[in-house]
Amino acid sequence: MNTWSTQHTFTPFALSTTDSLPELAMINLSDWGMVTLVGPDSKSYLQGQLTCDVVSLTADKSTFSGHCDAKGKLRTIMRVFHYQNGYGLVQRQSVMASQLPELKKYAVFSKTEITQTAAVVLGLAGAHAQATIDHHFNGDADVRHNDTTTVVKVDNERWLIITTAEHADTIITTLAPNAVYATTELWNLYDIKTAMPRIDSITELEFIPQAVNLQAVDGISFKKGCYTGQETVARAKYRGINKRAMYIVAGAATQCPQAGDALERSVGENWRKGGTVICGYQYSNNQAIALVVLPNDLDDDSQFRFADTPEALWHKLDLPYDLNAE
Structure with a gap:
């Protein structure tokens, strides 16, 4: 039995409006999860489903993206990146049950396997986060890998850490033994301060991408070809309907x-x-x-x-x- 989550005590980090954010925090992002796509058609399949340009996404970068219904309403917002032999999509756990079957709906016609993983998703945040990642992971890319872990840059003070339950304890202890161990509320604060959009189950299918500023965080490509909901998204930009x-x-x-x-x-x-x-x-x-x-x-x-x-x-x-x- 893997007990990483009980070996480390993650607690709400109480901050007042006058307090500084911690210099380094390890955050248990238990309300986030990851979906993977593996197979030779994964790139083209995602290109026809998501708002971002998957074809131009290089292995050293990640991107925001939306997944819409045919009317252009968001099912989810995710962070997309190359992962192992395919792609990783990190999104809110609350949308998985309803959004994932929709993402899989046409996969029967493509050579791609879509799976909700059991990956552990953690966040490393604070002024020392970048230096910590640089010390433990080679290179200068925004997406880095070693034998057990993938790290993905979110902004200048945050990285996602994706690993397995088997290796989570070692990763936490090695990366940030002296960090504050916090629950997901601290990550929420960072998301709010940086105005990063998200969709939870209660807001699913309520907004078009521009209503949550997805275009402002480079989550929409207006130059790629067709994808589900594209007509509405394009009309919102060029006809000002949003x-x-x-x-x-x-x-x-x-x-x-x-x-x-x-x-x-x-x-x-x-x-x-x-x-x-x-x-x-x-x-x-x-x-x-x-x-x-x-x-x-x-x-x-x-x-x-x-x-x-x-x-x-x-x-x-x-x-x-x-x-x-x-």
Whole structure:
């Protein structure tokens, strides 16, 4: 029996709004999982399913991507990279049961095997994460491998670590013996601060890719050929039909906003539904921060609230990227 998760104690890392992030944290990403595609048709199959350009994805890079239904609504957002003899797709565990059968639907006509793996997915985060990876993994690529582990760069302070339950204890002990061992809430905070989109089961098939800023994080190719939902995605870009975007909002809160929660917005003296929470983080000093899909024409000083705490007003923060950049 593999007991890596009980040999190391991963706990919520309490942060207030004035605290610094830990210099190095090992994070148990138990709510993330990985799907693999192996076989000679895997590249072409994914090219016809995902929003990213799989054909141009080199072995040293990873990319965001979306998987849509025929109407262009997102089933999931994933990180795609070369893995072993095929591809790895890291996405939320909550969408696996509904999204994976859809990804497999036409695979019977292609030479590709699609499998939800039992891989252990960990995160390494903090100012020292890059130096730690550089010390233990050869090369300077954004995707690196050794005999037991694959590491994938997320941003300047984060890496995904993908290994097996058999080797997880050794990887954790070797890479980061002095790190903070944290649960997935800390990874959520990083995702919110960097405005990285995700889809959970409760938000599945609710948004087109541009409504969660997938184009702003290079998760959509507008030059590749057809893929499922492509017509809607292209129309949103070239005809301006998309009226929503994902923003960072912050405010007072006594509990953590959850994916799918509704945020109200002020309209004169009234309030109406303004948006949907994608991910939230609760600080220790009764403040919270969240990613929320909102109308993309709201004023920067718009006010928001949750219906169950109407006295606590929320506001938008600046995004770390330009939604209008080409």
